[in-house]
Amino acid sequence: MPKKKMIAMLLAGGQGSRLGVLTKSMAKPAVPFGGKYRIIDFPLSNCVNSDIDTVGVLTQYEPLALNSYLGSGQPWDLDRMNGGVFVLPPYVSGSEGQWYSGTANAVYQNLPFIDQFDPEYVLILSGDHIYKMDYAKMLRFHEEKNADATIAVLTVPMDEASRFGIMNTDEYARITEFEEKPKQPKSNKASMGIYIFNWRILRPYLVNDDKDGSSSHDFGKNIIPDLLRAGANLYAYDFKGYWKDVGTLKSLWEANMDLLGQRPEFRLADKDWRIYSKSPAMPPHYLGELADVTDSIVSEGCVVYGNVKHSVLFTGVHVAKGAYIRDSIVMPGAEIGENAIINKAIIGEGAVISPGAVIGSDPTPEDGVYDTSLSGDITLVANTVTVPEGKRVPVGMIVK
């Protein structure tokens, strides 16, 4: 097989438990985002737009939705003769086999996959971030610095720095210290979980890490500190632009809202950096005579007769007349009945909101006490759930 300069390994095994029932039957990277996309479309499109044509997708949690979504990789132009997209679940070899026990372990278990391409560099990505990034620029930086590893970092507000893995660097961007969630952060350069490694250097570290029973087999916790201790050349690559970890319901909701407005925080309408996705073969959307849709994203296959304000409608959503949707995201194929009210909510794929139902209403004493630890003030209706006619669902409740 011809040698590759750089291949990507995309960590898509996360369960995404903080997304609650949304990830009950699909891995986090398969969660719908931005009207017609799924989260994984962003790193995959970034790869293709950065001329990376070989991507291994490491899955282990509820892989079905992700597997069938990726298929041959054709929507991302990743159906290649030499390379392309590969779904890599854990497997049994001989009498041994185990689940991926950490990010580094997942890559370690796929050494033979990487070796067959004999790459100079390996790019490690995670499948739950929304951003547009040219990895080719990062690679140029990596080569210029003659680095052993380069870590993409984002400048975060100093008072939030203690929530991230923080890179302390010298004036040449060389990393001198790595601190995971430091109480007293010395810098505000947060790791984005995006790494370029020289494969020749990373490979033995993965092999040694696997032998270490006390290791948690994680890039951030183990491999990076090991490399630093050994005095390797680690550099921080400053990323400027929008980047969001959509690991919680709140951040998923926010990231969707960031697409709206005159000057959106994150611009999908970018002809120079297209985001590719699988197309559902649906006609353009239709807005009825009485429809009132403002400041929103509406996808193909939608039919809208009601009111929609500051919301994101995914493919094939039906909104009946008199319905009112505000500050919400409505996932593919959901149906919103007549006069239903949806307020600051996430409506799951194929959910049915019957006529007159109110999602996100003010709580009353009879609602009692319910758990909002995951949802906060966002109301969530799980995939394919039917909310009965006239039913009130109070703010922050999760309907499953």
Next chain:
Amino acid sequence: MENAFGLIYTGDASMQLRDLTFSRSVAAVPFGGRYRTIDFMLSDLVNTGIYNVGIIAQRNYHSLMDHLESGKEWDLHRKRDGLFILPPFVTHDNTGVYKGTVDAIRSCMGYIRRSSQKYVVLMGSHTIYNTTYNEMIRSHIESGADITIMYNNVENYDMSEQFDDLRLKLDSNGRVIDLAMNPAQPESNLCSCDVFVMEKSTLEYLVEDAFAHARYDFMSDVLVRSVNELNIRGWEYKGYVARLNSLIGYYRHNMALLDKAVSKDLFSSEHPIYTKIKDEFPAVYVGEGKAINSIVADGCVIEGRVENSVLFRGVHVSPGAIVKNSIVMQAADIGEDSYLDYMILDKGVSVGRGRNLSGHGSYPVILRKGTKV
């Protein structure tokens, strides 16, 4: 899988559609916000289970080839069979310019002979509908007909738009007893949908025989003349049929999609219509941007007002602009505070700030591809 292959003739003389076909064949004319007419024929065939399709190209077929590529969007990128584009070529017995449909079909006899299926579905390219042919093929086989013609009942046929208008008269058993081509006073409301099912060997024989007798048009020279010799039968299609036989007809059929019943009929979820994927972002409504009673495709940015219109992919309506009763094709740019009423804007038209352009319901005005106003 049906034991049939499809043969689509895209060389229809297309002056009726005026500037729409200035740079493309009827088969490549944009329709319904994101489609081309050929998408309907190809999707109908694929949804039927027919995966061997020949497309006879004649004039202006660049745009068509660009749209079709390898056929993968219709699942026709196959090792066995698949999509075959059959452009004209010059050989010792072929001039490259067809004298008519018979001549065109004869020029791709090689493809027809190589096709392993027993039956052929022969079709034109300016009639749009969404169906599958399974039942029609079944009825063709059971009835023992030589040829079965798909037709529909037309009530308000506008004679001023008449084009390739083949009328059928049937006896009580469904056999065709008379065919009339472009009759000035039609004696029947049953109008051919430009779809003909027959055995491949029947097509081969009819085409060679007609050519030998210097007859070049398949409908008027072959079908109309042989009503008595051949067992021709009709098969009724009851759904919506859009005949793109004039510019006003084109306008009306696009606008008909704003009717829920029509759009349901043409875009059933059971039989999806496939088209070339453009990877556009979903449409965004920004600021004062609004649309009512309209079809809006992906990639549109709506900052102005849109009413009773069909917007194709990637249209930008600037703040203060008003678009009414219009068809706006791909990547048009409508400037600030401009006003459009009863207009058809072909691909890539740009309308400057403050322009005021109006046609009329009886005569929508078309702006040719790439026009700058």
